[in-house]
Amino acid sequence: MSSEHRPEIGSTVAIQKSAFNALLNNLKEQGYEAIGPHVKNETLVYEPITALEDLPRGYVTEQEAGHFRLIYLGHSRYFDVIPGAQSWKQFLFPSRKELFSLTKNDGGWKMEEGEKGTPAYAFIGVRGCELAAIQIQDNIFLRSDFNDPIYRARRERAFILSVNCLHPAGTCFCVSMGTGPRVNSGYDLNLTELEDVFLLTIGSESGRGALTGVPLEAANGFVLNAANRALEHSASQMGRKMDTSDLPELILNHLDDPYWRSIGERCLSCANCTQVCPTCFCWDTLDTLSLDGNETRRTRVWDSCFNPGYSYQAGGNTRPTIHSRYRQWLSHKLGNWKQQFGTLGCVGCGRCITWCPAAIDITAEVVALREETSR
Amino acid sequence: MTTPVTNIKFASHADRLLEPVWAEITAITPEAEGISTYWLKFVDPAAQAAYSFLPGQFNMVYLPGFGEAAISVSSDSEDRSLVGHTIRFVGNVTRAVSRLKVGDVVGIRGPFGAAWPMQEIEGRDVIIAAGGIGLAPLRPPIYYIMNHRERFGKVYLLYGARTPSDLLYPNEYKKWEQAGIQVQITVDRADENWQGQVGVVPMLFYRFRMNPESVVLTCGPEIMIRFVVYEGLARRIPAENIYVSLERNMKCGQGSCGHCQLGPYFICKDGPVFRFDTLESFFNVEEF
Numbered sequence: 001m002s003s004e005h006r007p008e009i010g011s012t013v014a015i016q017k018s019a020f021n022a023l024l025n026n027l028k029e030q031g032y033e034a035i036g037p038h039v040k041n042e043t044l045v046y047e048p049i050t051a052l053e054d055l056p057r058g059y060v061t062e063q064e065a066g067h068f069r070l071i072y073l074g075h076s077r078y079f080d081v082i083p084g085a086q087s088w089k090q091f092l093f094p095s096r097k098e099l100f101s102l103t104k105n106d107g108g109w110k111m112e113e114g115e116k117g118t119p120a121y122a123f124i125g126v127r128g129c130e131l132a133a134i135q136i137q138d139n140i141f142l143r144s145d146f147n148d149p150i151y152r153a154r155r156e157r158a159f160i161l162s163v164n165c166l167h168p169a170g171t172c173f174c175v176s177m178g179t180g181p182r183v184n185s186g187y188d189l190n191l192t193e194l195e196d197v198f199l200l201t202i203g204s205e206s207g208r209g210a211l212t213g214v215p216l217e218a219a220n221g222f223v224l225n226a227a228n229r230a231l232e233h234s235a236s237q238m239g240r241k242m243d244t245s246d247l248p249e250l251i252l253n254h255l256d257d258p259y260w261r262s263i264g265e266r267c268l269s270c271a272n273c274t275q276v277c278p279t280c281f282c283w284d285t286l287d288t289l290s291l292d293g294n295e296t297r298r299t300r301v302w303d304s305c306f307n308p309g310y311s312y313q314a315g316g317n318t319r320p321t322i323h324s325r326y327r328q329w330l331s332h333k334l335g336n337w338k339q340q341f342g343t344l345g346c347v348g349c350g351r352c353i354t355w356c357p358a359a360i361d362i363t364a365e366v367v368a369l370r371e372e373t374s375r
Numbered sequence: 376m377t378t379p380v381t382n383i384k385f386a387s388h389a390d391r392l393l394e395p396v397w398a399e400i401t402a403i404t405p406e407a408e409g410i411s412t413y414w415l416k417f418v419d420p421a422a423q424a425a426y427s428f429l430p431g432q433f434n435m436v437y438l439p440g441f442g443e444a445a446i447s448v449s450s451d452s453e454d455r456s457l458v459g460h461t462i463r464f465v466g467n468v469t470r471a472v473s474r475l476k477v478g479d480v481v482g483i484r485g486p487f488g489a490a491w492p493m494q495e496i497e498g499r500d501v502i503i504a505a506g507g508i509g510l511a512p513l514r515p516p517i518y519y520i521m522n523h524r525e526r527f528g529k530v531y532l533l534y535g536a537r538t539p540s541d542l543l544y545p546n547e548y549k550k551w552e553q554a555g556i557q558v559q560i561t562v563d564r565a566d567e568n569w570q571g572q573v574g575v576v577p578m579l580f581y582r583f584r585m586n587p588e589s590v591v592l593t594c595g596p597e598i599m600i601r602f603v604v605y606e607g608l609a610r611r612i613p614a615e616n617i618y619v620s621l622e623r624n625m626k627c628g629q630g631s632c633g634h635c636q637l638g639p640y641f642i643c644k645d646g647p648v649f650r651f652d653t654l655e656s657f658f659n660v661e662e663f
Contacts, residue, residue, distance in 0.1 A: 099392055102439045108397055108418065108480045109439050145644070146629040149392055252638075255660045282633030284626060285393060289440035296440040298393065303633070310634060313624045314465045324662035332636065339639035 007202055007216065012224065014197045014217040017078070020052045022214045023189075027122040030209070032159050035091060036124035037081060043070055044084035046091075049124060056081045063169035063239070063350065066359030079125055079193045082169035085355050087278035088130055091121050092154045093137065095302045099285075104294040114297075122159035126187070128180030129172075129349040131162050133278035135186055139341040140281050150300070159206055162187040166230045170239035171350030173363060177242065179347045181234040192227040199227055240350060242363045243370075247344060248335035250370055255331060259372045263365060264323025266358050271304035273352035273360075274329065279345045280304070305329050334366065393627070395437045395482025396422050400475055401457065407541050410508065412449060412461045413472070418480065428452055429490030430515030431620060431648045435628050436460060436472070437482030444468040445625035445643065447512035448486065453522055458483070461511035461543065487628035489648045491516045491618060496590045499616075500528040504603045506535050506576050506595025510543045512620050512647070513594055521554040531583065535561040535576040535599075539569045557583075577602035580610065587611040594620035601659070604651055614652035621647050621654075637663070 007013050015023070027034055028050075036049040039056045049055065055078040062069040063082060070081070098114030126134070134155075141151035165174070165181035174180030183190045188207035192199040199219050202208050274280040284303035289296045303310055305328045311318035319325050337345035346362070353361045398415040405411045417423040428434075433447040444466060450459030464473040475481070493516060501520065505513045520527050532551065536542045539562050548558045559579045561572040572579070576599050589612055593603045600619050607617050623635035623642040630644035638657040640646060657663050 100394065107478070109482075111394070113391065140631070143630075146631055148631060252656075255657060255663060281631070284632065284634075285442065287440050287442050293440060298439075300392065305633065311624055313622055314463070318623065319662050321662060327663070328636070331638075336636070336639040340641075 006208060007211065009202050009204065009208060012199055012201045012219045013211070014199050014219045014223055015214060016217070017052065017196070017198055019215050020198060023210055024049070024051060024124075026210050026212055026214065027159060032120050032122035034122045034124050035088075037079075037083065039070065043068075044081060044086075046083075046086045046088065052078065055079070055125070060167060061169055063171045063354045065171065065353050065361045066356055068354050076195070077193055079163045079191065080167045082165070082167070082172065083127060083130070083349070083351075085276045085351065087276065087349075087351070088123050088126060088134060089137065089278050089280075091119075091123070092134065092158065093141065093148075093151055093281065093283075093302075094300075097150055097300045099298045099300055101295065101297045114299075118153040118157060120157040120159075121154070122161065124161045125191075126160050126162040126183075127165050127174075127349070128162065128183040129165075129174040129177070129347040130278055131160065131183055131186055132174075132177070132179035132347040133349065134160075136279045136341065136343060136345060136347065137281060139343070159210070160187045161189045161191060161207075161210075164190065164192045164227070164231055164234075166193065166234045168234055168237050168239060169350065169354075171353040171361075172238050172348065173240040173242050173350060174348040175235050175238050175241070176244060176363075177344070177346060177348035182231050192230070194223060194226055194230070197223065199223060240348075240353070240361070240363045242346075242348065242366055244334075244344065246370070247366075248331075248338050250366070250373070251331045251335040254369065254373045255327065257369065257373055259369050260323045260327045263326050263360065264321060266360055267306075267322050267326045268358055269306045269308075269322045269325055270357060271306040272355045272357065273362075274304035274306060275302065276351040276355045277333075278349060278351070279333075279347065282310070284310075305332070330362070330365065334362075393437075393443075393484065395435075395484050397480050398422075398458065398483045400477050400479050400481065403475075403477060406461060406543050407536075409465070409473075410461060410463045410543065411473070412459050413475070413481075414450075415458045415460065415481065415483065416456075417458075417483070423455070426458065426486075427455060428458070428486035428515075430493055430519050431491040431512055432486035432488050433512070433625075433628075433643075433647065434458070434460065434483050434485030435487070435625075436462075436468070437484065438468055438471050438475075439482065441468045441471045443482075443484070443626065444472075445487075445628065447620075447647075449511040449514045451518040451522070452515050453519070461508065461514075463508045484628060487625075487643055489644075489646055491592055491620075491648055492650075493519050497523075497526045498528065500586045500589040501530045502533065502585060502589050502591045502607075503531065504533040504576055504579070504591060504593040504595070504599075506599040507537070507541065508543070509593075509595030509599075509620070510534055513592060514544065516592060517551060517556065520556065521551070524555055529586070529589075530556045531585075532556055532558045533561075533576055533579040534558070535563065535574075535579070535595075537563045539566055539571075559583075575599065575602070577606045580606035585610055585612075589616070591617040592620075593618070597621070604658075614655055615650055617651040618648055619651055619654065621649065 141148035449461040630641035635642040
């Protein structure tokens with residue numbers, strides 16, 4: 001296949017791994033800032049990348065409840081590493097965003113917009129579970145009755161290069177949640193990494209545009225079969241699973257079960273799970289007032305239902321105990337979310353398990369609640 | 376004559392998140408110890424002309440440097456000249472409100488939330504049961520009933536506060552009675568001058584005979600709401616005819632920030648007024 005031939009949307013092509021830089025250059029020329037997984041301070045973060053060499057070649061992660069290790073194996077693959085604590089949420093729904101500042105002027109307040117301009121990100125390496133999480137947040141921030149201007153502007157400009165996950169980690173359960181390891185839809189380009197080549201499925205006109213001038217090869221039956229086999233194998237390697245057949249009723253019908261108290265005894269209410277969760281969307285606002293009282297900045301920040309102040313109201317705290325906060329989190333995520341937004345709020349990425357300092361495992365808690373309540 | 380054109384965006388589709396519209400305090404009415412009503416007029420006359428609310432809705436009141444508080448509108452929804460907010464000085468923002476003077480400016484976003492079903496309940500007997508500051512969001516329905524008295528059957532106001540000096544709007548009760556609303560007042564603790572009833576609001580249900588076709592509108596402390604609902608149900612008023620207004624930590628007013636969730640609901644957007652049958656399954660779950 002010659003590079004002049006423009007592939008159709010929906011088709012799959014192959015590129016040499018070294019040709020990936022041409023793709024990144026195209027994105028840069030089109031005004032995107034590419035963000036991808038990158039090893040920094042001995043862990044994995046999502047950061048601006050400029051070349052294939054910035055990606056974590058040769059790395060994997062080992063993940064268990066309350067356990068994360070980045071391990072260098074030295075192989076030649078760039079996308080074997082399962083993501084760390086960070087997710088793409090921080091780019092579309094920034095953890096801290098100045099909305100506006102106000103300055104006193106004769107009796108009133110003069111408003112000035114916060115940081116101006118909207119970044120155009122190209123997300124490189126979005127997993128199936130992560131793309132599903134973005135789509136869940138779309139339901140929250142882009143509703144017919146409420147449209148979040150910050151999220152909307154960033155989301156509309158974003159380019160998504162997703163990745164089929166071939167080496168799931170110990171806390172992964174995307175198969176149970178129907179979000180992976182094969183990426184479903186909603187990408188501009190979807191990548192499958194084989195030993196020698198990247199396969200790219202074109203999902204949109206932008207995806208096709210990003211391949212302009214990139215030397216393309218035909219994805220023959222041999223490589224397509226190899227990719228399919230690798231994905232089937234991947235699906236059989238999930239570290240965890242969750243039976244969703246009785247959700248959300250299992251939780252919503254047992255809100256008074258004593259089992260919640262036993263979780264409350266283990267949970268530290270540290271809010272880690274909500275900060276690493278790619279679908280958790282709660283936010284708060286802060287006013288930062290200058291010492292003379294003449295200037296204030298209004299900022300939106302992430303919040304968590306585990307924070308004691310979260311449910312504070314004039315009469316006191318609605319959820320003063322840890323077990324009531326955990327129940328709020330789980331009964332929202334695997335329960336009421338469905339009524340609110342049409343899906344469960346969990347994509348099976350496993351972050352809340354990996355990053356829980358008390359090693360609380362959402363999949364195990366669901367099993368335990370099921371056993372407890374079926375006695 | 377030209378129609379005034381306005382691009383004021385009050386509610387959910389503002390181009391800038393949480394952008395307030397400025398309003399000036401034109402008068403302050405002290406109501407009780409630690410509670411006053413603030414009468415607001417939007418600085419921009421076009422904003423004043425564009426603003427309207429339904430009984431039971433609330434605004435987010437913003438004090439730069441302090442933050443926002445969700446406050447129900449307590450004035451007459453059919454009087455568009457001013458917006459009234461009865462505010463209890465209890466939190467960070469509302470204590471700062473207590474230091475404001477006439478002429479000061481506050482930010483307003485709103486109106487938000489579901490209203491009392493004033494049209495749907497026409498033709499019915501109406502029991503309004505309020506406790507403490509809970510009378511504030513129930514004053515607009517009282518005004519609405521007074522404005523359209525012939526559209527309603529018997530109307531009772533059952534109101535209670537901790538002490539006689541905590542009672543809201545005492546100067547208006549006579550006017551309400553003259554308009555054909557039976558006003559029953561009770562206090563938790565009497566003082567030496569109190570001639571009226573002593574006890575909690577739900578006990579007032581024992582003082583008259585009600586039609587099971589009545590509609591109950593109630594707002595107050597959650598424990599009071601619980602017992603008002605019990606008394607209503609005990610008199611064969613179905614849960615579908617009992618409406619409650621709930622309080623939670625509301626921040627965005629648009630069902631986005633998550634704070635005010637109760638089960639599947641965002642109180643700020645799906646409430647604060649709910650038909651009780653839609654709440655029944657989790658209303659009694661402790662700390663939910």
